[in-house]
Amino acid sequence: MTGIALLGAGIFAREEHLPAIEATPALTLKAIYSRSQQSAEALAAASKDPSSVAIYFDSPAVPGKSLDDLLQRADIAAVDIALPILHQPGVVEKAIRAGKHVLSEKPVAGDIAAAQKLIAWYEGLPAEGRPLWGVAENFRYMPTLREAVKRAGEIGGRVTTFRLQMNAFVRSDSKYFNTAWRKTPEYQGGFLLDGGVHFIAGLRFLLAAAGQEITQLAGFSALLDDRLIPVDTIHAVALTQDGRSGTIGISFATEFKSGLEIEIVTTNGAVTWSPTSVKSKTKKAEGSEGEDVEETEFPYNSGVTAEVGAFALAIEAGKVEAIQTPGEALKDLEILQRLLESGAGGAAVQKIGL
Structure with a gap:
């Protein structure tokens, strides 16, 4: 088994990453780090066997308990x-320099420039013996x-539109709003960046199945709720390399409307996705009228x-899957940032493709 440490931030790490690590047989959770002792202890208490998990933190300063001390442990091969x-x-x-494989949370960085700088540094390391880096x-x-x-x-079929x-x-x-760094964000887009990259990733994943990528977009942004600074809503039109247009709408401030759907329509049919269902439509056999519709419900996962x-x-194989590479995460971030820039510029057209 691979020894792994969780470098976490309170609620999010406890509710998502901690049980995920403990449910993965190839990994053994050996340590938890958080910036404060209190949050590190809370994370450890939520683990299956708190007594087997070492705790590290930087506040207050305690000899042997810092992040640097954790990264010096030879029995920890990877960090989440x-x-x-x-x-x-x-x-x-810091973790890669210490020789640890890294799985880092989305977005890959706060903006395109920071992401490009980090990726360029990583790709400049000697390939032989370089730790793996994936973006979750x-x-x-x-x-x-x-x-x-x-x-x-x-x-x-050929894509005709998407949504x-x-x-x-x-x-x-x-609980997410009351996370200090989300309540007063020091990064672009607020919840649109933090949550929005998920939805962009989903759209890109579905478009790629039909051979398309977004190459241009233009949209309007707004702050509908003063609590959700700097902006909480964006509506845009996007074009693919084949000139197919679709729409992107993301809002965290619509109290009386909720839901998530992504739809791809082609000349042969359509697929509509939500987190708990997939609906597809296709043409009936030649000579028949109407559509064949298949809808499947799923438990949330x-x-x-x-x-x-x-x-x-990936650690066992020595190679990260394409969909977990930092470059793939950078494409998600690029579209999200261009949406924000277009909105700030009054629907100024933004080209995609670094």
Whole structure:
């Protein structure tokens, strides 16, 4: 088994990454780090066997308990980083320099420039013996989304249009809103960056099944709820390399409308995805009228355990899956940032493709 440490930030790490690590047979949780002793202890208490998990923290300063001390442990081969967005790049670099394989949380960085800088540094390291680095995007491991991708591939045809629509309302008593670094974000987009990259990743995953990538976009952004600074809503039109247009709508401030759907329509049919269902339409056999419709319901599965399991397999194989590479995560971030830039510029057209 591979010894792994969770470098976590409170609620998110406890509810998602911690059980995912403990449910992956190839990994053994050996240590937990958080910036404060209190949050590190809370994370450890939520583990299956708290007595077997060492705790590390930087506040208060205690000899032998820092992140640097954890990274010096020879029995820990990998780290799973679920820290606040702006703290992650520096910790990713520190862990890789210490010789640890890294699975870091999305987005890959707070903006394109920071992501490019970190990726360039990593790719400049000697390939032989370089630790693996993957970026965790659990949407690509959700069973429902994988089923939708499968159906889109089977249906085939040329894309005619597509749609991403996500509406939610972040309440004042939400545990995520009351996470300090989310409540007063120091990064672009607020919840649109933190949560929005998931939805962009899902859209890109489905479009790729039909051979398409987004190459241009233009949209309007707004702050509908003053609590959710700096912006909480964006509506845009996007074009693929073949000139196929679709729409992207993401809002975290629509109290009386909620839901998440991604739809791909081709000349042969359509696939509509939600986190718990996949619906597909295809033409009936020649000579028949109407459509064949197949709709399947699924229990909710976040995909987090599967993504951690995929990284464990990557360590064994010595290579990260394409859908977990930092370059793939950078493409998600690029589209999200261009949406924000277009919105700030009054629907200024943004080209995609670094």
